[in-house]
Amino acid sequence: MPDVFNIYSSYYDLLYKDKDYEQEVDYILDLINRYQDHTTNIIEFGSGTGKHASILASKGFDVVGIEPSEEMIKIANAKSKSNLSFVQSSIESYNGLKHFDVAISLFHVMSYLTTNEDLKKAFANVNNSLKTGGIFIFDIWYSPAVLTQLPEKRTKSIENEVIKVLRHATPEIHWNSNVIDVNYHIEVLDKMTNTSTYFDEIHKMRHFSIPEIKLLADVSGFKVVANHEFLTAKQPGADTWGVCFVLQKI
Ligand SMILES: C[S@@+](CC[C@H](N)C(=O)[O-])C[C@H]1O[C@@H](n2cnc3c(N)ncnc32)[C@H](O)[C@@H]1O
Numbered sequence: 001m002p003d004v005f006n007i008y009s010s011y012y013d014l015l016y017k018d019k020d021y022e023q024e025v026d027y028i029l030d031l032i033n034r035y036q037d038h039t040t041n042i043i044e045f046g047s048g049t050g051k052h053a054s055i056l057a058s059k060g061f062d063v064v065g066i067e068p069s070e071e072m073i074k075i076a077n078a079k080s081k082s083n084l085s086f087v088q089s090s091i092e093s094y095n096g097l098k099h100f101d102v103a104i105s106l107f108h109v110m111s112y113l114t115t116n117e118d119l120k121k122a123f124a125n126v127n128n129s130l131k132t133g134g135i136f137i138f139d140i141w142y143s144p145a146v147l148t149q150l151p152e153k154r155t156k157s158i159e160n161e162v163i164k165v166l167r168h169a170t171p172e173i174h175w176n177s178n179v180i181d182v183n184y185h186i187e188v189l190d191k192m193t194n195t196s197t198y199f200d201e202i203h204k205m206r207h208f209s210i211p212e213i214k215l216l217a218d219v220s221g222f223k224v225v226a227n228h229e230f231l232t233a234k235q236p237g238a239d240t241w242g243v244c245f246v247l248q249k250i
Contacts, residue, residue: 008069008072008201009049009069009071009072009074009075010071010188011163011165011186011188012048012049012072012075013049013051013075014158014159014160014163014165015156015158015165015167017158019107021051021052021055022055023231024052024106024231025052025055025056025059027231028052028056028104028106028137029059031135031137031226031244031246032102032135032137035135035225035226035246035248036101036102036133036134036135038101039061039101039102040061040062040101041061041062041063041064041098041100041101041102042056042061042062042063042064042100042101042102042103042104043063043064043065043066043096043098043100043102043103043104043129043130044056044063044064044065044066044103044104044105044106045066045091045094045103045104045105045109045122045126045138046066046067046068046091046105046106046107046109046110046112047065047066047067047072047076047086048067048069048072048076048107049072049075049076050065050067050075050076050077050079050084050086052104052106053065053076053079053084053086054076054079054084057079057081057083057084060083061083062083062084063083063084063085064084064085064086064087064096064098064100065084065085065086065087066086066087066089066091066094066096067086067087067088067089068088068089068090070088073086073088091105091109091110091113091121091122091125091126092113092118092121092122092125093121093125094125094129095125095128096129098129099129099130099131099134100129100130100131100134101130101131101134101135102130102134102135102136102137103126103129103130103134103135103136103137104136104137104138105126105136105137105138105139106137106138106139107139108139108140108141108205108242109138110122110138110139110140110208111140111141111205111206111207111208112203112204112205112206113206114177114179114204114205114206119216120216120219120220123216123217123219123220123222124220124221126220127220127221127222127249130249131249132249132250133248133249134248134249135225135246135247135248135249136222136245136246136247136248136249137244137245137246137247138244138245139230139242139243139244139245140206140207140208140213140242140243140245141180141205141206141207141208141241141242142207142208142209142236142240142241142242142243143178143207143208143209143212144209144236144237144238144240145237145238145239145240145241146180146207146241147207148238149238149239149241150171150173151171151173151180151182152171153168153169153170153171154168154169155167155168155169156169159191161191162190162191162192163188163189163190163191164188164189164191165186165187165188165189166186166187166189167184167185167186167187168184168185168186169182169183169184170182170183170185171183177206178206178207178208179204179205179206179207180204180205180206180207181202181203181204181205182202182203182204182205183200183201183202184199184200184201184202184203185198185199185200186198186199186200186201208243210227210236210243213227213245217245217247221249221250222247222248222249222250223247223248223250224245224246224247225246225247225248226244226245226246227243227244227245227246228243228244229242229243229244230242230243230244231244
């Protein structure tokens with residue numbers, strides 16, 4: 001597990017402060033209601049700072065978040081309550097004993113698994129964490145869009161009263177492994193002292209085709225019950241960067 005996420009955690013919520021977690025949870029609940037009869041508990045893999053998990057817990061579900069980054073977990077733990085807890089683990093090494101109605105993994109977490117070996121372990125572990133008939137909802141980077149539109153250099157600038165973060169992203173395409181290295185150069189300016197700290201991070205992201213996910217589902221005891229563009233539910237195409245899958249444990 002790359003320790004880039006430990007540094008990332010200190011400005012993660014600031015970088016994504018405009019991300020509409022409430023809307024995403026409503027969308028996930030819609031999928032859950034459509035594909036699962038009765039849901040009381042949910043396991044979230046790659047739960048980050050615990051935002052989806054904590055909204056789901058506030059709606060009455062028992063939620064456990066699984067997250068490898070110690071620093072992300074620290075932030076998430078501040079949101080813990082009787083029906084919300086967090087466990088430090090990667091997906092590929094997770095071996096919990098409880099069986100859940102629903103597993104989720106959101107904001108391209110599965111794309112951080114770049115090798116076939118880790119993917120096979122991760123899908124098997126998610127399958128083991130579900131009851132028979134339980135569903136797994138996740139989103140990934142979609143190969144047709146990545147390979148036709150190609151990732152570009154981007155800069156994101158965002159600030160609060162305390163810090164200003166400037167993040168430059170330079171992608172490097174590995175054509176034969178379906179992996180993009182997103183090279184981040186980050187400046188964090190402390191507004192009080194007017195001093196800057198610089199970090200370099202590489203996020204290795206895999207993109208997937210629909211048949212690839214179907215094959216992974218087949219070999220790990222799932223069937224694919226839905227796939228469409230994340231949030232809009234449109235049919236995926238060459239302009240669809242994020243595709244959401246719903247798998248059901250057989
Ligand atoms: C883009 S963040 C998404 C976090 C959260 N799901 C959200 O929507 O805000 C990606 C997360 O995936 C986690 N992650 C990366 N590799 C992972 C792995 N192998 N197993 C589980 N989580 C992983 C990172 O630590 C990070 O918290």
